[in-house]
Amino acid sequence: MIRLVNVQKRFGELLLFDGLNLRAPGGKVSVILGPSGCGKTSLLNMLAGILQPEGGRIEGVGTRRISYLFQEPRLIPWRTIRGNLEFVLQGNEGLTERLEVRRRAEEALARVGMRDFADAYPAELSGGMRQRAVIARAFAYPGEILLMDEPLQALDLARKLDLVEWFLSLWAETTPTTVFVTHDIQEAMILGDYITVFSAPPARIIKEIENPVPPAERRLEDPRLMSVEAELYRSILDKRS
């Protein structure tokens, strides 16, 4: 379980978090849904230790291994897709053997249907394929905690749902404690075991929902998810009025 206790963060005049309390249960996907600029990326950066809060504390992260998926697929342009995965795996204790690293990279690419593109360079692939490669990379590097910053936002709905399916099947193998931030309600419903809605800064929690539908059964047209969607819309609209 990751816990934020009374976290304070400001950037100059902008008070981003004024005593934020939040939990992300172990082995579950917690989605933070919030408007642009409410501090979602800053929250992940604090969890990753890249950014320090001015007050409060963050528990449950410590020395645990973290995978971080950024908004845009950050791949090294002069390395092939396989080379990008190997690069991450080589820094990993116990995986120093070159052949083992290669085997793991190829296995991860095969898991997302990218085996035939292992020798391609990032610029030769579509945005959706690059995103698939970074998802493979995140799971090839076995983090206990997975942080995801709107990694699907630039994709159309069909590609997004395709990637969500890959994501959920890979995720189910190791069930890392996951914090996924987004402003997309559909992503939140399909991926989130828990969904927390943030207000604009200073970010407050305006709604918390436990997803009533198990991951394997989540379809956008499922009436149970449609009622989650309605509840999420209502909470966001109520806040505006």
Ligand SMILES: Nc1ncnc2c1ncn2[C@@H]1O[C@H](COP(=O)(O)OP(=O)(O)OP(=O)(O)O)[C@@H](O)[C@H]1O
């Ligand atoms: N290093 C920084 N210095 C000053 N202001 C910052 C810094 N990082 C973020 N901010 C500001 O803090 C606010 C929250 O930024 P953040 O990127 O965390 O929000 P977000 O919810 O992830 O937004 P988006 O959905 O647009 O990515 C923004 O107004 C941003 O300009």
